[in-house]
Amino acid sequence: MSDTARAPVCVFAPWDDIQAKPLIQFQNVTKRWGDFTAIDDLSIDIYAQEFFALLGPSGCGKTTMMRMLAGFETPTEGKILIDGQNVAPIPPNKRAVNMMFQSYALFPHLSVADNIAFGLKRDKMPTDQITARIEEMLSLVQLNKFANRKPHQISGGQRQRVALARSLAKAPKLLLLDEPLGALDKKLRQDTQFELMDIQEKTGTTFVIVTHDQEEAMTVASRIAVMDHGKIIQVDTPAKIYEEPRSIYVADFIGDVNLIEGNVSRTTEGHATISWAEGQNELTGIARNDIIPGSVATLAVRPEKLNIYTSRPKDQSNVIKGKVLDIAYLGNMSTYVIETPTGQQIKAQVANTRRIQRRQITWEDKVWLSFTETAGVVLNQ
Amino acid sequence: MKRLGLILVPYLWLLALFLVPFLIVLKISLSDTELAIPPYTPTLDIAEGWEGIKTWWAGLDLENYTWLASDDLYWKAYLSSLKIAVISTLLTLIVGYPIAYGMSRAPDEWRPTLMMLIILPFWTSFLIRVYSWKAILSNEGLLNQLLIYLGIITDPLVILNTNVAVYIGIVYTYLPFMVLPIYSALERLDESLLEAAEDLGCSRFTAFWLVTMPLSKQGIIAGSFLVFIPAMGEFVIPALLGGSKTLMIGKVLWEEFFSNRDWPVASAVAVVLLLLLIIPIVLFQRNEEKQREAQK
Ligand SMILES: Nc1ncnc2c1ncn2[C@@H]1O[C@H](COP(=O)(O)OP(=O)(O)OP(=O)(O)O)[C@@H](O)[C@H]1O
Ligand SMILES: [Mg+2]
Numbered sequence: 001m002s003d004t005a006r007a008p009v010c011v012f013a014p015w016d017d018i019q020a021k022p023l024i025q026f027q028n029v030t031k032r033w034g035d036f037t038a039i040d041d042l043s044i045d046i047y048a049q050e051f052f053a054l055l056g057p058s059g060c061g062k063t064t065m066m067r068m069l070a071g072f073e074t075p076t077e078g079k080i081l082i083d084g085q086n087v088a089p090i091p092p093n094k095r096a097v098n099m100m101f102q103s104y105a106l107f108p109h110l111s112v113a114d115n116i117a118f119g120l121k122r123d124k125m126p127t128d129q130i131t132a133r134i135e136e137m138l139s140l141v142q143l144n145k146f147a148n149r150k151p152h153q154i155s156g157g158q159r160q161r162v163a164l165a166r167s168l169a170k171a172p173k174l175l176l177l178d179e180p181l182g183a184l185d186k187k188l189r190q191d192t193q194f195e196l197m198d199i200q201e202k203t204g205t206t207f208v209i210v211t212h213d214q215e216e217a218m219t220v221a222s223r224i225a226v227m228d229h230g231k232i233i234q235v236d237t238p239a240k241i242y243e244e245p246r247s248i249y250v251a252d253f254i255g256d257v258n259l260i261e262g263n264v265s266r267t268t269e270g271h272a273t274i275s276w277a278e279g280q281n282e283l284t285g286i287a288r289n290d291i292i293p294g295s296v297a298t299l300a301v302r303p304e305k306l307n308i309y310t311s312r313p314k315d316q317s318n319v320i321k322g323k324v325l326d327i328a329y330l331g332n333m334s335t336y337v338i339e340t341p342t343g344q345q346i347k348a349q350v351a352n353t354r355r356i357q358r359r360q361i362t363w364e365d366k367v368w369l370s371f372t373e374t375a376g377v378v379l380n381q
Numbered sequence: 382m383k384r385l386g387l388i389l390v391p392y393l394w395l396l397a398l399f400l401v402p403f404l405i406v407l408k409i410s411l412s413d414t415e416l417a418i419p420p421y422t423p424t425l426d427i428a429e430g431w432e433g434i435k436t437w438w439a440g441l442d443l444e445n446y447t448w449l450a451s452d453d454l455y456w457k458a459y460l461s462s463l464k465i466a467v468i469s470t471l472l473t474l475i476v477g478y479p480i481a482y483g484m485s486r487a488p489d490e491w492r493p494t495l496m497m498l499i500i501l502p503f504w505t506s507f508l509i510r511v512y513s514w515k516a517i518l519s520n521e522g523l524l525n526q527l528l529i530y531l532g533i534i535t536d537p538l539v540i541l542n543t544n545v546a547v548y549i550g551i552v553y554t555y556l557p558f559m560v561l562p563i564y565s566a567l568e569r570l571d572e573s574l575l576e577a578a579e580d581l582g583c584s585r586f587t588a589f590w591l592v593t594m595p596l597s598k599q600g601i602i603a604g605s606f607l608v609f610i611p612a613m614g615e616f617v618i619p620a621l622l623g624g625s626k627t628l629m630i631g632k633v634l635w636e637e638f639f640s641n642r643d644w645p646v647a648s649a650v651a652v653v654l655l656l657l658l659i660i661p662i663v664l665f666q667r668n669e670e671k672q673r674e675a676q677k
Contacts, residue, residue, distance in 0.1 A: 072576050092579040105577035108675075109595045118591075119581030152675070170581065 012222060013237075014047035021084065023048040023174065023206050024069065029078035031064055031230075038064045040230035041078070051200055051207045053217040055253070056227030062210040063102055064230075066176045069208065070099040082174065093122075100167035102178040102210075104159050106151040112162050113138070113147040119170040137165040140195060142188075157183045164192070168199065177209040181216065193220050214254050218242070226250050242302075244286075247381045251300035258306075258346050260299045264291055264378070272378040274299055277342045281319045285376030301376035306348035308336055309368045310361060316370040320346060324365045336361070338369060403655070410648035411441040421644050445649035454633070455650065459657065461628040465544065465619075466612040469551035473608045474601065476552055477559035481600075482593075484560070485567035496564075499557050511550060511621050518546050518622070542624035550618035555611065559604035566600030567593070599672040606665035614654055630654055 014020035022045035031039040038061045046052045054062045067073045068080060071092035080087050087095065098119070106115050113134050120130045138144045141161035146154055151162065160183045167175060180196075181189045197220055200207055211217050217224050218238040225235045226249075234241060234250045245251035248259060260283065262276030272287035274297055285299045313319060325345060326337040329352075336348045348369055361367060412421040423440030426433045449455045484495045502510060517523045518541040525537035540546050570593060578588035616631030623629070630650065637647035 070576075070580055072580075091584075092576070093582050093584055097580075099577075099580050101573055101577060103571075103573055105571065105573040107574060107577070107592060109598075118578070122582035122587070166577075166581070 012049070014050070015045065015223065015235075020047055022046060022081075023050075023083060024208075025079075025081040025084075026065075027079045027081065029068065029075045029080060031061070031068065031073060032076045038230050039068075039075070042230065042232055043078075044225065044232055044235060046206065046208065048206050049200070049204050051197070051209065051220050051222045053221035053224045054208065054210045054227060055212075055214065055217050055224055057253075058212075060227045061230040062227060063178055066099060066178050066208065066210065069174070069176055070097050071095050096173040097176060098167045098170055098172040098174075099176040100163050100178055100180050104151075104163040106159060106162055106166070108151050111148050111150055112143060112154070115151070115162055116166050116169050118166065123170065133169055137169050140168070140199075141165045141192070157185070157188070160184065161192075171203055171205065174206045174208070177207060179210050179212065182212065189216070190219075196220060226253055228253075244377060245300060245379070246288075248298050248300065248379050249381075251377065251379065256303050256347060256349075257300050258303060260301070260344070260346070261296065262299065264293050264295050264297050266293055267291055271373060272297065274378060277340060277344070279341060280321065281317070283318050283320070283376070284373045285318075285378045286374055287378040291378050291380055295380060297378050297380045299376045299378050301371055303335065303347040303349040304333075305371045305375035306346070306350075306369045307371065308338075308348050308350055308361065309370065310365065312368050313370050317373060318371050318376070320369045322346065322367065322369070324361060324363050324367055327361075327363065336367075338367060406648045406651055408441070409644050410445055410646075410652050411443065412645045413440070413442075413444065414643050414645050419644070420642050445645050446653075448646060449649055449653060455630075455653075458628050458630045458633045459653070462613050462615075462630040465547060465551070465627075465629060466609050466615075469548050469555075469612050470605050470609045472548055473552045473555055473559045474605060477556055477604065478563055478597075478601070480556075481560045481563035481567055481597075484564050485570070499560050503557070507554065508617065511554070511617055514546070514550055514553065514622060515541060518549065541622065542627075544623065544627055546622035546624075547619050547627055547629075550622045551608075551612050551615060554618065555608040558607035558611075562603040562607065563597055563600040566597040570596050599668060599675070602668045603665065603672070606661055606668070610658055610661055610665070613658060 014022075024044075024046040026042050026044045029039055029042050030037065042065075054065065056062055064073060068075055069082075069087075071087065071090065074088060082095070082097070107118065110118065116134050116137050117130050120133055125133070134147070135144070138147055141164060143154075143158060143161055143165070146158060151159055154162070160180070164177070164180050167177065177196075181192055184192060193216060196207070199205065207220075209217075209220065221238055223235055224238055224241050226233045226241065228249060234246045236244070241250060241254055245254065251257045252259065260274070260276050262274035262283070265273050265275045265282055267273070267287060267289075270286055271284055272291040273282050273284040275282045276299070283299050285301065287297075291297055307313075312321070320338070320340060322338040322340040324336055325339040328335040328337075331352070333349050333351050336350065338346045338348060340346065346369060409421055412423065414420060415422040423437045425437045429436075480499070484492060484499075487495055515522075519525075520537040520539065520541070522541070524540070525534075528534045529537065540549070574592050574596070575585075575588050578592045579585065583591060614631045614634075615629060616635050619627045619629040619632050620635065623632075634647050634650045634654070637643050637650060641647075
């Protein structure tokens with residue numbers, strides 16, 4: 001999955017620049033309904049021209065964050081600044097923000113074209129420009145043929161595209177997309193993702209996007225915020241989120257991962273070693289300095305970082321032994337599920353090259369897994 | 382067979398409750414008055430067989446309709462009814478829309494209560510309610526007493542027995558018919574549409590005009606017809622609250638029937654009224670169909 005992450009051509013990392021002024025600032029924002037806390041003391045900076053993805057389980061507060069930015073909800077506590085200005089007193093129609101609603105919210109009495117034109121007309125744009133803009137937006141979402149249909153006369157995926165086109169039409173400074181591509185098939189979704197990235201590069205619009213699709217977040221985002229229960233657990237670039245998760249929650253949430261729990265036996269600069277099962281080698285991974293010897297910690301390692309051998313590898317330090325429990329053939333790769341003598345299951349994903357050695361591996365075979373000392377991360381939360 | 386039965390039931394119903402009475406009234410309207418029981422002629426005597434039917438048929442003519450056309454009382458009454466019906470429909474809309482809007486915006490738990498309050502007046506007799514308006518609107522009535530007590534006026538306002546009282550009466554009586562269809566249209570309105578409109582640059586007010594209004598259009602049309610159609614032929618309200626100058630076709634009809642005992646002319650008046658109302662009724666039906674289609 002990491003290979004789909006976008007490699008920045010020139011380094012765009014305003015979040016590492018102390019001088020950079022964020023476009024959006026959440027300052028200790030809390031949102032409560034009654035005694036239910038939807039957003040819990042959340043602080044985050046989002047910079048201009050970012051493609052910022054919110055990722056998290058259903059009900060964790062993603063839509064609520066968007067709605068506060070758009071102006072439909074006010075924070076119970078804390079402040080939201082856009083361009084350094086507190087937005088609390090600014091009504092939604094005065095904010096340079098457009099939102100694509102999760103429910104689409106298309107106007108049922110207006111045609112597709114009129115839905116797209118709605119915001120443009122409010123800006124008193126000249127008619128010929130509006131017509132041109134509608135055309136442009138319709139081609140973008142490939143709906144030219146449906147311009148005169150009413151929303152109830154088109155399919156769910158088409159409706160989603162109309163909603164997307166409508167929010168893009170005004171070319172706002174900040175665009176909030178709440179699951180913009182969920183109802184589209186894979187091909188159209190990928191096309192639209194690239195269109196969005198293209199728009200973003202051309203117009204410099206800042207995007208905040210909610211998605212349930214990790215791969216999508218990986219593809220489009222400059223940074224990803226992983227949320228849970230109204231809190232942001234980690235904000236980082238897609239590569240860092242994937243390679244260096246700060247917590248078990250994030251490691252587990254994004255992609256496939258093996259979680260191996262053990263006791264920290266020793267730590268060295270940037271690394272920690274755990275002993276985890278009787279008769280198995282100790283395992284070493286990179287670690288932050290809050291991992292202390294003697295404590296319980298978990299090593300998280302991605303299945304594709306593991307190599308599989310039919311005999312014990314000599315020169316490797318991280319070695320796990322077990323037997324093959326299951327093999328899943330996925331075309332370009334195979335996933336092997338290995339069971340250790342203590343009953344723990346570990347997944348290894350191996351590219352299907354023509355190497356005879358691997359093709360020989362079959363059910364119940366005794367095998368050894370290994371990975372480098374920088375492949376896994378030792379986590380304690 | 383079963384399906385045929387299902388289709389037949391409403392048609393039989395229509396036949397019994399609408400078509401047969403209508404044909405009877407139509408027949409009477411083609412007859413002449415006579416001092417007899419029933420007070421018109423000819424009456425069909427089946428016992429005389431074919432000859433009887435022939436003489437009966439020969440006795441029918443359009444005389445009453447030419448009479449309606451020649452006396453300007455009648456078309457003036459039709460026009461006046463039309464005017465009163467149109468104005469009171471508009472007034473009912475103006476009063477009813479905000480009520481329906483308020484109901485649809487009210488917290489969920491209040492809605493059944495509010496709905497109840499709208500329907501509650503139907504639980505007492507219509508006549509009693511109209512009579513009580515007499516007590517409110519008369520020169521010594523509650524309204525004038527209150528206004529004088531508050532010092533807003535010194536001499537009582539003359540409302541009872543004027544067209545104003547008729548408007549008040551019609552608006553009051555038919556308000557639920559306006560409120561309920563509009564409410565049902567507004568209740569279905571998705572709140573996020575208004576948010577989307579605001580997000581795209583509308584003020585609350587423009588969002589109302591561009592989204593809420595058009596989406597409640599069908600409710601407004603339905604409500605307006607439900608008020609307009611009965612208001613056009615209204616009799617009790619103009620009779621009790623209106624004055625001698627209030628001219629409405631329903632009143633004319635009543636007078637022809639009961640004061641003049643001229644059943645044939647009264648029937649002709651009724652037939653013409655029905656024909657006039659067919660246009661709005663057909664329009665109403667079309668609106669309902671359109672609404673049903675849009676909901677699909
Ligand atoms: N108006 C409201 N009143 C009370 N609770 C609300 C309201 N709106 C949202 N919530 C609650 O706040 C929490 C966060 O909701 P939110 O819509 O932000 O979730 P989400 O992350 O967008 O989820 P999903 O991925 O399913 O869209 C949910 O538990 C929801 O039930
Ligand atoms: Mg949501």
